Amino acid sequence: MDLATFARAIFALVLTLGLIGLAAVALRKYGPDAMARFQGVRKDRRMRVVETLVLDPSRRLLIVECDGQERLVLLGEGRVVDLKPRDAA
Known part of the structure; x- marks a missing residue:
């Protein structure tokens, strides 16, 4: 394994972990409202x-x-x- 292949693997790992972190932040911020909209939850709850x-x-x-x-x-x-x-x- 040469240095370019190793660097590409590290870059891909960092990119993947960054996208997972970004998705986690977005779900934490917009998650409850977005999930309610996707599930069709009514706003007139008792x-x-x-x-x-x-x-x-x-x-x-x-x-x-x-x-x-x-x-x-x-x-x-x-x-x-x-x-x-x-x-x-």
Whole structure:
């Protein structure tokens, strides 16, 4: 193997890794919206996660909106606890 062949192989490897990195950056930036468009996901969804808060490595609080009503949900330790409606006192 001469130096020109070795240099060409290194250049091809760098080019390939660069294209993979560029694709990863593009998917990270445009991925969620682009994937939703390709899959035909409707914009009028009934349920969405409004906000999340990580309490510790095993527990997480979520505010989930479903049909215009927000609920506070605690996830963790193998169970799901619906605490109460967010707008209720």
